Amino acid sequence: MLLICSSKGCRETATWELRWNNPKLHTPERRKTWLACEEHRESLSAFLAARGFLRETVALR
Incomplete structure (x- = not known):
């Protein structure tokens, strides 16, 4: 599978799971x-962390 x-418009294979x-x-x-690819791991993590959601x-x- x-x-x-999960980044908007991205179709790359995910290599990270961000649990929040x-x-x-x-x-x-x-x-x-x-889910995040290498390119979007940082930006998705930062978005969740800024809101206190990233676990x-x-x-x-």
């Missing part, structure tokens, strides 16, 4: 997932 980057939640909406253990970043195998 081919996993595609919105503490105002989700329980602490709940995780939502965005962990994991390399896909």
Whole structure:
């Protein structure tokens, strides 16, 4: 199964999993997932981190 980057308009293969939640909406253990290619990992992570949503970043195998 081919996993595609979550960045708008990107069709590259994802190599990172960004696990996040919105503490105002989700329980602490709940995780939502965005996928990122190498090019968009930093920008997607920064977007989530600026809002206090990013919980962990994991390399896909």
